[in-house]
Amino acid sequence: MEKLYVNLGERSYNIKFSSDFAGLPDAMAEINAPPKILIVTDTNVERLYADEVCALLKDNGYDAAAYAFEAGEEHKNMNSILGICNACIEHGLDRKSMIAALGGGVVGDMAGFAAAIFMRGIDFIQIPTTLLSQSDSSVGGKTGIDFAGSKNILGAFHQPRLVYINVNTLKTLPNEQFVSGMGEVIKHGIIRDAEFFDYLCENADTIKALDSDLLIRMAKTNCAIKADVVMHDERENGLRAILNFGHTIGHAVESAYDFQMTHGECVGIGMIGASYIAQKRGMITAYELKRIEDTLKLYGFRTRVKLPESDVVMGYMQKDKKKLMGKLKFVLPVKIGEVMQTTDVTQDEIYSAFDYIGGVS
Numbered sequence: 001m002e003k004l005y006v007n008l009g010e011r012s013y014n015i016k017f018s019s020d021f022a023g024l025p026d027a028m029a030e031i032n033a034p035p036k037i038l039i040v041t042d043t044n045v046e047r048l049y050a051d052e053v054c055a056l057l058k059d060n061g062y063d064a065a066a067y068a069f070e071a072g073e074e075h076k077n078m079n080s081i082l083g084i085c086n087a088c089i090e091h092g093l094d095r096k097s098m099i100a101a102l103g104g105g106v107v108g109d110m111a112g113f114a115a116a117i118f119m120r121g122i123d124f125i126q127i128p129t130t131l132l133s134q135s136d137s138s139v140g141g142k143t144g145i146d147f148a149g150s151k152n153i154l155g156a157f158h159q160p161r162l163v164y165i166n167v168n169t170l171k172t173l174p175n176e177q178f179v180s181g182m183g184e185v186i187k188h189g190i191i192r193d194a195e196f197f198d199y200l201c202e203n204a205d206t207i208k209a210l211d212s213d214l215l216i217r218m219a220k221t222n223c224a225i226k227a228d229v230v231m232h233d234e235r236e237n238g239l240r241a242i243l244n245f246g247h248t249i250g251h252a253v254e255s256a257y258d259f260q261m262t263h264g265e266c267v268g269i270g271m272i273g274a275s276y277i278a279q280k281r282g283m284i285t286a287y288e289l290k291r292i293e294d295t296l297k298l299y300g301f302r303t304r305v306k307l308p309e310s311d312v313v314m315g316y317m318q319k320d321k322k323k324l325m326g327k328l329k330f331v332l333p334v335k336i337g338e339v340m341q342t343t344d345v346t347q348d349e350i351y352s353a354f355d356y357i358g359g360v361s
């Protein structure tokens with residue numbers, strides 16, 4: 001089975017890549033997983049995969065049970081965390097027990113946060129089932145919930161003991177969620193790996209057809225890029241912030257659309273806005289900007305959206321928690337495959353980026 005090692009000292013772990021769940025018990029045996037496991041999932045993923053995973057673990061001697069909270073970002077809150085903690089108590093988990101997060105980024109973030117606080121912290125593993133979680137959120141140890149209108153404002157760094165990726169779960173994923181996940185995938189190419197970006201441009205049809213071997217290759221490259229950044233800067237004191245490429249404007253677009261657009265699609269628009277600023281500064285060429293837009297289009301992204309007045313969008317941006325000493329942080333491409341961070345983007349530059357992405361394509 002394909003695997004990747006995330007080297008974080010005593011918090012190191014493996015990411016395993018497969019086209020089914022069959023190898024999960026062996027992967028858990030390798031980390032000496034305890035017998036008592038609570039599978040935490042959401043109501044959609046529960047219907048699709050919880051029985052299969054729970055039965056597999058029971059057949060291999062684990063005392064496993066599943067708990068599902070209501071699916072959706074709007075349930076990424078403290079009430080759901082309390083529900084998970086309650087299920088931990090009901091299933092008799094103790095400090096040596098383990099949580100298995102089976103689902104997308106919402107499940108991973110919440111199950112991970114519950115694991116970080118239950119009995120002052122128990123182990124957890126990630127079994128991601130969306131493209132976003134298989135290529136990004138399951139790796140890196142950020143866990144948390146939304147609170148008081150701010151995304152991921154409460155949370156903890158808590159690394160999983162194992163990430164087990166079954167790429168074939170993507171076959172049941174709604175298309176808009178696949179497109180959303182591609183936002184983070186394309187982002188990885190732009191920030192760190194020009195060859196991977198080319199690969200995404202050249203293989204769009206086979207990737208969209210969900211060929212298992214290709215999905216494994218894509219997941220492995222994504223996780224390698226994310227893991228490499230995390231290994232350099234686990235707690236986001238510097239380099240890790242490059243993963244926020246597209247997010248400064250993207251989060252404002254998300255707010256402007258009252259979270260009715262998917263996260264990845266907003267990041268896609270945000271990447272175009274940031275790339276436009278970079279092109280106007282002479283950092284990338286008009287051809288590179290066009291390649292970024294064309295690649296997003298290939299995967300079904302909108303590249304222009306109607307926006308409220310610039311002052312309103314700016315207001316959303318100012319609320320972003322990713323500010324440095326009160327200044328907005330931007331990640332701008334220097335070329336495809338490399339980015340830089342800056343806090344010196346002017347209001348005029350930002351407003352012209354709003355005009356650009358808010359224009360009719």
Ligand SMILES: NC(=O)c1ccc[n+]([C@@H]2O[C@H](COP(=O)([O-])OP(=O)(O)OC[C@H]3O[C@@H](n4cnc5c(N)ncnc54)[C@H](O)[C@@H]3O)[C@@H](O)[C@H]2O)c1
Pocket residue numbers: 042043044045048071072073076103104105106107109129130131132133136137138139140141142143151152169170171172173174177180263
């Ligand atoms: N921790 C991190 O580093 C990190 C990074 C990026 C994003 N995030 C977080 O990730 C979350 C978004 O994650 P997401 O995009 O995976 O959303 P999600 O977890 O809400 O999943 C999207 C939808 O797909 C459903 N679903 C999941 N797997 C499925 C499958 N295989 N088949 C059919 N339906 C399936 C879910 O029930 C949900 O309705 C956000 O809360 C974001 O803040 C975290």
